Amino acid sequence: MSPSLPFETFLQVRAATGGAFSPDGRTLAFLLNDSGVAQVYLQGAPGAAPVRRSATGDTVRALHWAPDGRRLIFTMDAGGSEREQLYLLDPDGGAPRALTNDPGVIHTFGAWSPDSRRVAFAANSRHPQFFDLHILDVEGGARRVVLERDSFFNVLAWLSDGRFLVVREQVGPGRHGLFLLDVETGELRTLLAADQDGRFLWAAGGEGGRLLLLTDRGRDFLALFRLDLDGPDGSLTPLFADDADLEQCDVAAGGRLAGLVNREGWSELLLGCITDGCLTAVRRFPLDGVATACRMSVDGERVAVTLNSPVANANVWGVEWESGERTRWTQASLNGLDPSRLVMPETIRYPTHDGLSIPAFLYRPPEGPPDRLPVVVHVHGGPESQDRPNFSAIYQYLAQRGYAVLAPNVRGSSGYGNAYSHLDDVEKRYDALRDVEFARHWLVEQGIGDPERIAIMGASYGGFTVLACLTRQPELWAAGVDIVGIANFDTFFQHTGPWRRHLRAGEYGDPVRDAALLRDLSPIHAVDRIRAPLMVVQGANDPRVPQEESDQMVETLRARQHPVEYLLFGDEGHGIVKIPNRVAAYTAIGEFLDRWVGGNQQS
Secondary structure (H helix, E strand, C coil), X not given: CCEXXXXXXXHCCCCEEEEEECCCCCCEEEEECCCCCCEEEEECCCCCCCEECCCCCCXXXXXXECCCCCCEEEEECCCCCCCCEEEEECCCCCCCEECXXXXXXXXXXXXXXXXXXXXXXXXXEEECCEEEEEEEECCCCCEEEEECCCCEEEEEEECCCCCEEEEEEEEECCEXXXXXXXXXXXXXXXXEXXXXXXXXXXXXXXXXXXXXXEECCCCCCCEEEEEECCCCCCCEEEEXXXXXXXXXXXXXXXXXXXXXXXXXXXXXXXXEEEECCEEEEEEEEECCCEEEEEEECCCCCEEEEEEEECCEEEEEEEEECCCCCEEECCCCCCCCXXXXXXXXXXXXXXXXXXXXXXXEEEECCCCCCCCCEEEEEEECCCCCCCCCCCCCHHHHHHHHCCCEEEEECCCCCCCCCHHHHCCCCHHHHHHHHHHHHHHHHHHHHCCCEEEEEEEEEEECHHHHHHHHHHHHCHHHCCCEEEECCCCCHHHHXXXXXXXXXXXXXXXXXXXXXXXXXXXXXXXXXXXXXCCCCEXXXXXXXXXXXXXXXXXXXXXXXXXXXXXXXXXXXXXCECECCCHHHHHHHHHHHHHHHHHHCCCCCEC
């Protein structure tokens, strides 16, 4: 077997993401992590040398061109706090300028005004739990509140007349309301009340007083709808619907439209044209990977698509709308990593305890025996999330180290319809934990996994799943790795970000009404059942799953003299993102797994 590669080798692989063409179509703006954290770059042609336009020690999250192309806004937090600030950038030169500067407040970008003079955004400056809507003059700095409610509002679009914002209210997980806000009078018109389940993920103004919307209201999967503003309130007309999520859209002049379909985790590019309120000229292009963004040039000639796969790092491609022809614009480097050592997963399904079929991805080591392998079952966070066939430094590192990796999308995952995503709500969470148990059974029954060498690993909600499975299925697991996981729902609800509590209560259970259930689900109350050695990884700045969750689990296990290792990073938040910290964390995780599970690698 080939010698094991250090984790740093995989982290040297770079990613270019979030590409967006300038309004004139001549310049691509994108994020590149050449420095270790994503920064803003500009590029004038496919394969040309990119120009770096930001230089910070923290990760830039997103960027947005002004309609006139003279400026960009990007968002960034400090140390993983998720309290994002807005920054203004002149693409022709000069340092970025902070538009907001309140590190205790979350600022969520919404939209540029059509005249490029103002931006609309949401912020929880009045109260940590509630998000009001603000408009900021980017030239003079004047700022005013245009909507103040004790709720959770976001801006989806600024209509072309400059007077109205399309805004969304989140009242619970998977339940949104849709409104039209007059920025001059403050009048809020209800378009679709939050009286039933349904999300609104994207909106754009169309011709003739129409809105285009991405929503799953009244259906199992996200689809494209038209809403006639001059028609009866709540009247939605479907334009594109499928048995898969249409998860992103963008529209350009002339009604040209691009979208991304998520089919069993893999992406398809959808191209079409909005004509007389209908979607025409529809074409689909499988992308052989996962596309994480698609944004059109203003003239509709080209689409910027961020694409990666298990065997190819993320880069931005330009797709010609007329032909569908793809051109790779960015050249994010593999930094010497041999692509032949990368593993393409198998897409599989396995039966669980009640007969439900659970989708999963199986990564096998590139060398060594084909069966009775050491295995890491990796459970994603969320839980309303989905493990997809992305380029994963973690999975590739473990695979070349001799481990198989099984990444199940247990019930409660997104991407397989609303009905599936709600199968783990509140008291149904026990069923999702059994889905993980049956992943382990399937590995053994198929002869893939060595029953004595199967570990479980996950982050965030996946970290909770690790702890819960170690307490409920202690005889099944050889080791566990918990990264920023919930140990105690009581303390979690007390200390998680106030803006998150009511949304999490709809998923996990109400901390008062469902207190007995949440106590029974909390791993901290069943620590004495754990048999497997445990590694815990935590960021000190985590606003979602605060450090106390990891502290109490580690302290309780240490008091029992149980094997537990703890890595705490003072400059990280909800997850480990900085390269030196990731090298330290996953090198330690690899050594921990070798010690207690034993891969097949050679040093």
